[in-house]
Amino acid sequence: MNRQVILRERPTGAVSDATTSFVESPLPTCGDDQALVRVGMLSIDPTIRTWMNDAPGYLAPIAVGEVVRSSGAGVVVESRSPRYHVGDVVFGMTGWQEWVVADAANPFTVLPRGLGLDLATVLNVLGVTGMTAFFGLVDVGVMKSGDVVVVSGAAGATGSVVGQLARARGASKVVGIAGGPQKCAEVVEFYGFDECLDYRETGLSRRLHQACPQGIDVYFDNVGGPVLDAALSNVAMHARVVLCGAISQYNDAGAGIANTSMLIMRRARMEGFIILDYVARFDEARAELATLLARGELAHREHLVRGLENAPLALNLLFSGGNHGKTLVVVDDAVTLS
Amino acid sequence: MNRQVILRERPTGAVSDATTSFVESPLPTCGDDQALVRVGMLSIDPTIRTWMNDAPGYLAPIAVGEVVRSSGAGVVVESRSPRYHVGDVVFGMTGWQEWVVADAANPFTVLPRGLGLDLATVLNVLGVTGMTAFFGLVDVGVMKSGDVVVVSGAAGATGSVVGQLARARGASKVVGIAGGPQKCAEVVEFYGFDECLDYRETGLSRRLHQACPQGIDVYFDNVGGPVLDAALSNVAMHARVVLCGAISQYNDAGAGIANTSMLIMRRARMEGFIILDYVARFDEARAELATLLARGELAHREHLVRGLENAPLALNLLFSGGNHGKTLVVVDDAVTLS
Numbered sequence: 231m232n233r234q235v236i237l238r239e240r241p242t243g244a245v246s247d248a249t250t251s252f253v254e255s256p257l258p259t260c261g262d263d264q265a266l267v268r269v270g271m272l273s274i275d276p277t278i279r280t281w282m283n284d285a286p287g288y289l290a291p292i293a294v295g296e297v298v299r300s301s302g303a304g305v306v307v308e309s310r311s312p313r314y315h316v317g318d319v320v321f322g323m324t325g326w327q328e329w330v331v332a333d334a335a336n337p338f339t340v341l342p343r344g345l346g347l348d349l350a351t352v353l354n355v356l357g358v359t360g361m362t363a364f365f366g367l368v369d370v371g372v373m374k375s376g377d378v379v380v381v382s383g384a385a386g387a388t389g390s391v392v393g394q395l396a397r398a399r400g401a402s403k404v405v406g407i408a409g410g411p412q413k414c415a416e417v418v419e420f421y422g423f424d425e426c427l428d429y430r431e432t433g434l435s436r437r438l439h440q441a442c443p444q445g446i447d448v449y450f451d452n453v454g455g456p457v458l459d460a461a462l463s464n465v466a467m468h469a470r471v472v473l474c475g476a477i478s479q480y481n482d483a484g485a486g487i488a489n490t491s492m493l494i495m496r497r498a499r500m501e502g503f504i505i506l507d508y509v510a511r512f513d514e515a516r517a518e519l520a521t522l523l524a525r526g527e528l529a530h531r532e533h534l535v536r537g538l539e540n541a542p543l544a545l546n547l548l549f550s551g552g553n554h555g556k557t558l559v560v561v562d563d564a565v566t567l568s
Numbered sequence: 569m570n571r572q573v574i575l576r577e578r579p580t581g582a583v584s585d586a587t588t589s590f591v592e593s594p595l596p597t598c599g600d601d602q603a604l605v606r607v608g609m610l611s612i613d614p615t616i617r618t619w620m621n622d623a624p625g626y627l628a629p630i631a632v633g634e635v636v637r638s639s640g641a642g643v644v645v646e647s648r649s650p651r652y653h654v655g656d657v658v659f660g661m662t663g664w665q666e667w668v669v670a671d672a673a674n675p676f677t678v679l680p681r682g683l684g685l686d687l688a689t690v691l692n693v694l695g696v697t698g699m700t701a702f703f704g705l706v707d708v709g710v711m712k713s714g715d716v717v718v719v720s721g722a723a724g725a726t727g728s729v730v731g732q733l734a735r736a737r738g739a740s741k742v743v744g745i746a747g748g749p750q751k752c753a754e755v756v757e758f759y760g761f762d763e764c765l766d767y768r769e770t771g772l773s774r775r776l777h778q779a780c781p782q783g784i785d786v787y788f789d790n791v792g793g794p795v796l797d798a799a800l801s802n803v804a805m806h807a808r809v810v811l812c813g814a815i816s817q818y819n820d821a822g823a824g825i826a827n828t829s830m831l832i833m834r835r836a837r838m839e840g841f842i843i844l845d846y847v848a849r850f851d852e853a854r855a856e857l858a859t860l861l862a863r864g865e866l867a868h869r870e871h872l873v874r875g876l877e878n879a880p881l882a883l884n885l886l887f888s889g890g891n892h893g894k895t896l897v898v899v900d901d902a903v904t905l906s
Contacts, residue, residue, distance in 0.1 A: 288833050454829065473832045486824025491792065494811045494840030495626050502832030 270565020375400030383452030531555030608903025713738030869893030
């Protein structure tokens, strides 16, 4: 049987017991030009929460009754396709389930072995998370050597890579924003940012001004809402504000942005992106990030949640701040890259 | 004597009788490398209101007791500078006063004669207003042939030029947004937009969707606030949102912007600009706009207010919507280009 987590009803705030159901369905069969994949690990990303809303997005909403959409990795156990070989560890849209079929409609990438990296690291730094950090900073943010770079969600999976990549690319100062003293300490001590500001304390805009008296050249936003507004009030001339996600807004729209006129005063730009648009250029990013990993210049941390049935709980951790590093769900720990 | 309008106290909302004072001071003298200019006409722009606030901006605030800063045109009546000749009609920062000195610290541009254009037309279409429309649409908005272009403040000086320039450059549809049925009728009938939506009616976002079912490629924003928010909810993929001014926000900050996440979903960009940055490229814009004028493809309208003492009233017209075309104050109607 194939155990699956399906969307039962659309959540209005956080995902609750009523949002998803755990169901069993027959094992999928492997047809012509298909491969059967045993799912090993799920990548838990904030965007999954947006797919649960019945709202226009960059992908269609997950239908009620459908398996929850998710990326993840697994191993090919049967193949009738020349693209996949039994034993290949593959990455793609697995969904929250134990088994999935890879084919032309749902293609997977074969992951490289022999890099000495475990599956969790690859799903984190060389997966969607690392790609998002890279193209957001380099391509959308047009980060240049000497820039003052500020990142929100700095203790999070994407934010922690953004800051370290900015440092490696010659930022003059790297400032994180995170929630609570523990996360802020980790951002400085473990991820090596110059400074980290706690958004839960008052006066974020004033404290950003103290940390960046010449203004912010690149602001990488992972949270939206009042933190984005505080950053906008501190942009430097010709600044680039990169909108990666708005995690504070996914469960609850909250207050609006008041400081857009700073974009006029400082001739600055705010631009959103979706990492799916960069798939064709992933190798470029992977090469640079793998080099930093090999040199020991890219600290990373994965937060493993065991058991498919705990995937909804893992998703909620992203919004409660209860996770610690890139959140992954281990569906079957027999699936490894070694 | 030099009659002047000075800033008496900073306004909190609209400019009132207490905001400015009418004073007389001695006629300025013309030193070495200076010219004495008799002011003929003032350009009344929304940005003057922002200079009255004690807030960080792209120029320092006007000091209390100082002549109100403003651009305008005048005629050289005495010159001890090789740059200026007696009789030259010049454009620059005149301030709200009858006489001003042109020198290296306050340089003026000599306006061309013989184009068959009157001073009001030149101050409008070939002045800061036309330059703002051109560089906002072409440079910041990167408008391409076939684009769907939406402009707020469409009956206003800048907006009306933006729409006509978009049409001339091959826009597939040009939609205006303005306040009230009369202005909307003028936008379509006099300025030739395809359609104009009244922001005072409800459901602007829905009506924008009806007018632009494929989404907005370039949105040129002159007003900010809820109109900007409605446009953001309708951006097309890779749209460019040009922030030119936020006239609805100058007197009163109002509600924030809620739809920034559409910039992510649609991989769109929002960017502000200040026309002072483009001074070196004004000739490029003037050539194109003068050609459209000569062909009769650029309708324009000037709203003349007579008398320096009425400059504060003229400024308020911009915010009450009581003006009808580019607002100019006639200080001395003997100053002409003919």
